[in-house]
Each structure stands twice: as structure tokens, then as C-alpha cells.
Amino acid sequence: MTRDPLTTRRPRPTLPDRVRDALLGDLYSNVYVAGDRLPNEDELAARFEVSRATIREAVRGLVEAGYLVRRHGSGTFVTARPRHRHTLNANLSYTAMIREAGLEPGRKLLRRLVRKATGDEAGALAIAAGEPVLFVERIRTADGRPVVYSTDRIPTALLGDAADGAIGSSLYELLAGVRREVCSALATLRPVIADERLAHLLDVHVGSPLQRIEQVHFDELGRPVMLSSEWHVPDVFELSVNRMSDAPAGNAGA
Amino acid sequence: MTRDPLTTRRPRPTLPDRVRDALLGDLYSNVYVAGDRLPNEDELAARFEVSRATIREAVRGLVEAGYLVRRHGSGTFVTARPRHRHTLNANLSYTAMIREAGLEPGRKLLRRLVRKATGDEAGALAIAAGEPVLFVERIRTADGRPVVYSTDRIPTALLGDAADGAIGSSLYELLAGVRREVCSALATLRPVIADERLAHLLDVHVGSPLQRIEQVHFDELGRPVMLSSEWHVPDVFELSVNRMSDAPAGNAGA
DNA sequence: GAGTGGTCTAGACCACCGT
DNA sequence: CGGTGGTCTAGACCACTCC
Numbered sequence: 001m002t003r004d005p006l007t008t009r010r011p012r013p014t015l016p017d018r019v020r021d022a023l024l025g026d027l028y029s030n031v032y033v034a035g036d037r038l039p040n041e042d043e044l045a046a047r048f049e050v051s052r053a054t055i056r057e058a059v060r061g062l063v064e065a066g067y068l069v070r071r072h073g074s075g076t077f078v079t080a081r082p083r084h085r086h087t088l089n090a091n092l093s094y095t096a097m098i099r100e101a102g103l104e105p106g107r108k109l110l111r112r113l114v115r116k117a118t119g120d121e122a123g124a125l126a127i128a129a130g131e132p133v134l135f136v137e138r139i140r141t142a143d144g145r146p147v148v149y150s151t152d153r154i155p156t157a158l159l160g161d162a163a164d165g166a167i168g169s170s171l172y173e174l175l176a177g178v179r180r181e182v183c184s185a186l187a188t189l190r191p192v193i194a195d196e197r198l199a200h201l202l203d204v205h206v207g208s209p210l211q212r213i214e215q216v217h218f219d220e221l222g223r224p225v226m227l228s229s230e231w232h233v234p235d236v237f238e239l240s241v242n243r244m245s246d247a248p249a250g251n252a253g254a
Numbered sequence: 255m256t257r258d259p260l261t262t263r264r265p266r267p268t269l270p271d272r273v274r275d276a277l278l279g280d281l282y283s284n285v286y287v288a289g290d291r292l293p294n295e296d297e298l299a300a301r302f303e304v305s306r307a308t309i310r311e312a313v314r315g316l317v318e319a320g321y322l323v324r325r326h327g328s329g330t331f332v333t334a335r336p337r338h339r340h341t342l343n344a345n346l347s348y349t350a351m352i353r354e355a356g357l358e359p360g361r362k363l364l365r366r367l368v369r370k371a372t373g374d375e376a377g378a379l380a381i382a383a384g385e386p387v388l389f390v391e392r393i394r395t396a397d398g399r400p401v402v403y404s405t406d407r408i409p410t411a412l413l414g415d416a417a418d419g420a421i422g423s424s425l426y427e428l429l430a431g432v433r434r435e436v437c438s439a440l441a442t443l444r445p446v447i448a449d450e451r452l453a454h455l456l457d458v459h460v461g462s463p464l465q466r467i468e469q470v471h472f473d474e475l476g477r478p479v480m481l482s483s484e485w486h487v488p489d490v491f492e493l494s495v496n497r498m499s500d501a502p503a504g505n506a507g508a
Numbered sequence: 509g510a511g512t513g514g515t516c517t518a519g520a521c522c523a524c525c526g527t
Numbered sequence: 528c529g530g531t532g533g534t535c536t537a538g539a540c541c542a543c544t545c546c
Contacts, residue, residue, distance in 0.1 A: 087440075193462075307536070
């Protein structure tokens with residue numbers, strides 16, 4: 001046993017974590033409500049018996065999560081209910097979005113082959129044109145109904161032996177398996193009209209609107225690892241985005 | 255004069271700001287390139303003659319901006335070139351996006367009136383149905399060509415006397431003028447087909463695809479202040495989104 | 509086990525906001 | 528002016544990673 005279990009033992013949650021959870025509890029139980037000013041940092045430090053730096057770390061997390069705002073010289077204030085989770089910008093997983101809509105996600109593999117990269121593909125993936133890429137063509141379903149048709153390309157050079165096998169598993173898992181986990185992506189959205197082929201694949205009428213999303217996926221270090229083209233059937237699950245006027249912290253302007 | 259101008263004077267840029275700028279300079283002049291490990295924090299602290307806390311603050315900014323990643327127990331690493339600016343999620347201004355595309359933004363006012371809020375509008379704006387809202391109908395142009403048709407609603411209760419006058423100015427400025435500056439928004443995107451009226455307004459063919467964006471704008475405290483419906487002509491300026499696997503810091507899960 | 513980033517303290521002073 | 532958050536220090540110890 002250590003000297004003083006009460007103060008010494010600190011297995012998982014850090015002090016800022018515990019302070020944050022306590023404040024979050026106060027927010028959810030309406031001890032503080034939207035517009036209220038929190039006690040100042042010295043007072044919070046005294047109340048929780050931690051240093052002011054620890055309080056600031058805890059509050060920083062709640063500010064980033066959108067629960068609080070700080071105003072220099074004035075105080076720290078409670079915001080109205082925080083933003084949606086499951087937005088495009090804060091989420092890479094359509095599976096999670098489909099579940100959020102109360103539907104059961106599924107996947108169907110149409111094709112899987114290795115071919116040479118086109119010029120556009122090579123440019124987006126930072127490889128030479130003609131380099132081999134794994135090409136996968138799939139349909140996602142929600143409660144069995146088709147909702148997304150997609151094609152994905154991954155340079156085989158990234159995959160090594162992993163390119164074979166693991167056919168059923170997610171491409172994210174495939175990349176994570178070779179230490180190139182997808183951490184971010186840049187998506188470009190454009191409305192298009194369903195042609196005969198897309199209408200057939202997605203079980204919609206020719207001429208109906210589809211959301212096209214062109215997307216480059218990046219690993220932890222920001223290197224491109226996968227290029228995707230997606231066609232979404234609208235109104236099955238929402239595509240939403242949290243927007244913020246930028247430069248929230250450390251405005252390293254470039 | 256103060257004692258020692260060289261070390262005492264510190265008018266605007268803070269120490270972390272200066273360290274950050276110095277590191278950013280090293281990144282842009284390729285002193286460090288993608289994948290490199292930075293010197294450890296103690297060494298940086300010694301080099302810049304500041305405390306380790308200051309180094310951590312500087313690095314935090316560069317991590318949030320996407321230039322660096324930290325790996326506990328391993329080091330701090332340089333990423334490949336950071337993400338786009340001018341994405342939907344990091345930007346509230348279409349004017350800036352249009353300029354980014356090298357085009358000249360413009361606006362045309364179609365209608366401006368005060369009417370009662372519908373049930374949907376009232377729900378989104380957290381007011382009672384039937385409360386008066388300022389309703390504005392406009393078209394945005396890029397190099398004179400129509401690119402966005404939009405309708406906006408603002409509760410007149412927020413505006414006071416400011417509701418009149420200032421017809422030509424931006425609605426953001428109108429709200430900022432009554433201390434309810436727009437700081438964030440939640441946008442939902444959906445592809446639609448141009449009907450006769452939209453086709454006429456936006457100078458496109460009936461049946462062509464349009465991007466519809468339904469959006470609630472919030473002030474600093476997260477209170478809704480404006481509801482917008484927009485119809486975008488595709489391919490004039492890009493609508494793109496930076497996506498991240500969430501919980502980057504202070505994962506205050508809800 | 510050596511080296512890295514992560515947590516934490518106590519205390520000082522600065523910059524901004526309101527009255 | 529008093530009160531608030533913002534910056535900064537020096538030093539200690541912890542937790543993770545990799546050899």
C-alpha cells in the first residue's frame with residue numbers, strides 16, 4: 001500500500017479530468033445554466049483543492065467542447081446546449097451516422113481489384129501515375145436499403161501483404177493494420193443527378209438528386225492514404241456540418 | 255525607458271507566440287520536414303530561453319493548427335502540409351470562399367419584410383410561433399453571375415431599432431451591431447433539383463442539381479440568432495469540409 | 509532503462525473589463 | 528479602480544514508448 005491512498009492513488013482519471021467531469025455534472029444538473037458566469041479561477045481552484053493551472057486545463061476542455069466561453073477581464077460563461085455530435089466535420093464514420101439515425105448499417109462489396117492509378121488519382125495520393133492502387137467498389141445500406149455507392153483507392157505500396165485477405169473488413173481497419181490509420185480527411189461536396197447506372201445501383205429514379213462527395217483521407221502525419229468517391233441518397237441520414245468563425249486558439253495564420 | 259529593453263519590453267506578441275512563429279518559420283523553410291521529430295521540450299525550452307510550459311503552449315497551437323502531432327513517450331512530429339483554409343467548417347463567410355475562387359462577390363436584395371415565424375422557424379430560433387421575424391431574400395453573385403439564392407430569418411426581438419435602416423449591410427454586421435455576433439452555425443446539406451422558380455432566380459436549367467443548405471446561426475453563447483435556407487449553384491466555388499476523427503483534446507463526452 | 513511527452517504545484521505579474 | 532482571465536516561471540513527478 002502507498003502512503004496515503006486518498007491523495008496518492010490516481011489510477012486513471014487525471015485531476016483536470018475529474019474537475020471537468022464535476023463541472024459537466026453541474027452543467028447537466030442545471031447548477032449553472034446558459035449565460036451564467038462561473039466562479040472565478042481562484043475560487044474554483046480553492047473549491048477543488050487544485051492549482052489554478054489545473055482548473056484552466058479543465059476549463060479549456062469544456063471551452064473546446066463548446067460548453068463554456070472565456071472572456072478576458074470579464075469571466076467564464078456557460079453556453080446554450082453544445083453542438084451536434086455526428087457531424088461530417090467531427091466524424092469519419094458513416095456507420096455511426098447511420099446508427100445515429102436509428103438504422104442498421106450494412107455493406108455490400110461489388111468489386112475489388114488492383115489497377116494502375118490515373119493521373120488525378122496519383123495527384124491526390126501523392127504517388128506517380130501508373131503506380132498500382134487497390135480499387136474497391138461498394139454499396140452501403142441502412143436497414144437493407146442502399147444509401148451510398150462508393151469507390152475507394154489505396155496505393156498498394158502502403159499495404160504490403162495486407163492487400164490480400166481481410167476482404168470483409170473495413171478499409172479503415174485495413175489501413176490501421178499497417179500503421180496508417182485514417183485520422184482526417186478533406187471532403188468536397190457537390191449535388192449531381194442520378195444517371196441510369198447510379199439509379200440502378202442505389203434504387204432511385206433516374207434524374208433524382210444525389211450528394212457526391214470526393215474525399216482524400218490522411219493518416220496521423222497528414223499523408224494521403226486513400227481517395228474516395230461517394231454518391232449519397234439524400235434524406236436517409238443527415239449530412240451536417242458545424243461551422244465556426246476560425247482562429248479559436250494559437251492563430252498560426254498561414 | 256525600462257531597465258532592459260531587450261528582455262523587458264514585450265508589447266504585443268507573447269512568448270508562446272514568438273516561439274510558435276519561430277517554429278513555423280523553421281517549418282516553412284524546411285528546417286524540419288514532414289515526418290521529422292522535433293527536439294524535445296526541454297531542449298526547445300533551453301534554446302528559446304523560456305520555461306517548458308511556454309514551449310508546450312506554443313506547440314499546442316501548432317498541433318491544433320495541424321502542423322505537428324504529439325506522441326506521448328515518443329516525441330513531437332512534423333505533419334505534411336496542413337489542411338485547407340476556406341472550408342465550410344472553419345469559415346462562415348461565402349464572400350471569402352468566392353474571393354478564394356478568384357471571383358468578385360456581390361449581393362442583390364430581393365425582399366425584406368417582417369412577418370410571423372412559422373412553427374419550424376420558431377423551433378429552430380427558440381422563440382414562440384407567431385413571434386415576428388425579419389425575413390430577407392437575397393441572391394449572391396460571383397463575377398455578376400448568380401451563385402446562391404437565400405432566405406434568412408432573424409427574430410426582430412433581437413434587433414430593436416436596428417431592424418430598420420442598414421439595408422445594404424451584411425446581416426452578420428447587423429447582428430454584431432446589437433452585440434449578438436454570429437460565432438458558429440450548424441448546416442445541413444441536401445442535393446435538390448432546380449424547379450422553375452429556382453432555375454429562373456439562379457439562371458440555370460430546370461432539373462439541374464443544386465446544393466440546399468439549411469442553417470442555424472448561433473451567437474457567442476450558443477443561442478440561435480438566425481435561420482437560413484440557401485440554394486447553391488454547384489461548380490462555381492467549392493464546398494469542402496475538413497473531417498477529423500473526434501476527441502482531439504478534453505474529450506468531454508456527452 | 510533511458511528518453512519522451514503529460515500532469516501538477518505555488519506563486520508572480522500582465523492585460524483587459526467593467527464601474 | 529478592483530476583479531477577471533492570460534502569461535510565465537522553476538521544478539517535481541508520472542505515464543508511455545521503444546530499445
